[in-house]
Amino acid sequence: MSMPIVFMFSGQGSQYFQMGRELFENNPRFRLWMNFCSKIVEDLIGESLVDIIYYRNEKSEKFDRILHSNPALLSIEYSLSRMLIEKRILPDCLLGYSLGEMTAAVVSDALTIEEGLVFAVDVARTLEESCPIGAMLAIVDSENIINSYSEAFANCTVSGRNFENNFVVSGLLDDVLRLQHFLESRNVLTHRLSVKYGFHSEVLENVSEELKRLCCSLNFRRPRYPVYSSVESSKIEEYSEEYFWRVIREPVNLMNAVNKIEKSGSHIYIDVGPSGTLSTSVSYLLNKNSSSKKIEVINQFGKDIEWVSKLESQLTTWLVS
Amino acid sequence: MKTIVFPGQGSQSKGMGAELFKKYPGLMEKSNNILGYSIEDVCLNNPNGNLNKTEYTQPALYVVNALSYYEKLESIVEKPDYFAGHSLGEYNALLAAECFDFETGLKLVKKRGELMSKAPKGAMAAILNSSKEEIEITLEKNNLLEIDLANYNTLSQIVISGDAEQISQAQAFFQEGQTLYYPLNTSGAFHSRFMKPAREEFKKYLNEFSFNDPCTKVISNVTAQPYEPGCVVENLSSQLSSGVRWYESIFYLMKLSPSMSFEEVGNGEVLSKMIAHLEEDYTNQVSSGQVTIRMDSSQKYSGSATGSSDHTDSEKKFEKASGSIAQVEKIQEWMSASTIQPQSETANEKVKKWNSSLPVGSVVKSTMKDYGELKTRTQAIILFGHRAAVYMEGYKGYFDLDELTPVHKKI
Secondary structure (H helix, E strand, O other), X not given: OOOOEEEEEOOOXXXXXXXXXXXXXXXXXXXHHHHHHHHHHHHHHOOOHHHHHHHOOOOOOOOOOHHHHHHHHHHHHHHHHHHHHHOOOOOOEEEEOOOHHHHHHXXXXXXXXXXXXXXXXXXXXXXXXXXXXXXXXXXXXXXXHHHHOOOOOOOOEEEEEEEOOEEEEEEEHHHHHHHHXXXXXXXXXXXXXXXXXXXXXXXXXXXXXXXXXXXXXXXXXXXXXXXXOOOOOOOEOOOOOOHHHHHHHOOXXXXXXXXXXXXXXXXXXXXXXXXXXXXXXXXXXXXXXXXOEEEEOOOOOOOHHHHHHHHHHHHHHHHHO | OEEEEEOOOOOOOOOOOHHHHHHOHHHHHHHHHHHOOOHHHHHHHOHHHXXXXXXXXXXXXXXXXXXXXXXXHHHOOOOOOEEEEOOOHHHHHHHHOOOXXXXXXXXXXXXXXXXXXXXXXXXXXXXXXXXHHHHHHHHHHOOOOOEEEEEEEEOOEEEEEEOHHHHHHHHHHOOOOOOEEEEEOOOEXXXXXXXXXXXXXXXXXXXXXXXXXXXXXXXXXXXXXXOOOOOHHHHHHHHHXXXXXXXXXXXXXXXXXXXXXXXXXXXXXXXXXXXXXXXHHHHXXXXXXXXXXXXXXXXXXXXXXXXXXXXXXXXXXXXXOOOOHHHHHHHHHHHOHHHHHHHHHHHHHHHHHHHHHOOOOOEEEEOOOOOOOEEEOOOOEEEOOOEEEEEEOOOOOEEEHHHEEEOOOOO
């Protein structure tokens, strides 16, 4: 039996210092690609990305400086993809979540890795220069609670729909903190993402001109693999000019994207991000009757090598049996 | 001494030339008349993604390179002694050296772009951290004979070009050690034998024009030497189906004068980055004294044997050159490429021995990691020109023979 493979790329919030450390130390191919990306980024920001991720910061520190986290996430996901592709684990289609859509565009060869990293850095600079500080909050409850507590949600916008009883809101920092405090007092589980900007919401409005300009200057080629997106209703065969502006500004809808993929049959979903967050989301999104599988390449608990070999043997079982 | 260099395909970006187009309305009008569409629109608005289609990319880059040069001329202090251009950029080098006028050059690149866009399907990929010799050996050993080396950008960045299927197969053989395989999203196998029909047709077209000899020296992509008199047609047509010998061209210029400076004129700085790498490569080579760069008609570099003390010295230097270690390691390997041969013989022996005792379907175990019992699904083969390997049922990747031990089933 052969199931098509989906590579999934997570977005802001899934990054952490030391991500992929064990692979970086032990897998020469992963290390090569990371160094390759790091060098490109160093030309752009004047600092070594590898130093930032592995040699300067403890895992427990918050990794939320976007000038670093944006290119770091893209580099990690890209390097993991190259490592898998070199192991002949090839994607049949791609799925990106927020910034992960940039990884999808690069892995599909619609953009080069240089173009992707330049974009990630330019967006980060624009936000750091002129975007008010915001926040993103994941909420473990039904979206209906917005109606119940409309006042508390007043200045926050739904910016992501992950799966049932798990959604994300964005807003200005104070508004999000107030909401978080309120929800905690009501025993609603929340989790602040490591992001200092209110992506996918009107908090970005005063940098919208500049962001739009950056997005529209991307020069796409035809993607090599079909790309599923959470802002487009069908899979992408050709990127449109304003596509990444929509990715940044419109809410993410993972539910829709996975439903779209599932409609075309069972798939193996590989989370090629650093945290396994999408893999978790997918397990909630899959229909009980679906024979689709999900797995991650690495996660924040370390033991990367073990995870990678687990991935290889699982794939063998799924693809061969 | 000074060289001006012009970039080729890959240097385009949306929005390029915006200020220049306003500055040279006359030339823009001429361009639009020759092309039959607005090149400004292609560069600034990229309708239908045309900027990445070679029939548009080439005129666009030619115009932007040319206007950038005209603008440069207004403020130029030191007259350049040499021009060179990467692939399409060579047209701008010839234009700057007054071999032809702006309109003629545009007609040529228009034709060139059209011919290249119609060329049969092919593919290209960049191979990083591997030398010309290593790449050639690997391709030959693995029977990937429909692939040519297309761009010799730096010692450790070479582009291969050829049959799409084989380019894709080649990936498996360029992911060992420090080597990286980076697929390029192009429509055809440019600068390869697959462009020969286009070359012939282009030659006919070129013969309809007459050309002056360069009034300033231009380095040819085909020969990595200055243009000889009367060679424009020959060089420009050959260039379509032969490799761009960029690093040799730059080394040639560096060798001419220790004070040679390079200036890139056009969009972006892709060549400046390459030249920065090449400057490191060149310094390392010259200072280690290990390599004689022959600048005569011979196309090859030759490594000379050196004592071990020299070697240690150069290794130290390599360590100091931050960020370029991978590249430098490659140079070392490249200089000792001949050592690949004996290694592959032992690999040959291993494969022979394996295949004589362990037929397909044999049960073996890995000594490196516990995969349980593995069953071979192929005969042992040599990968990457030196690795003895075999494939297992249920596994996509190869296993090294060295890590495997046969399992003798109890009866």
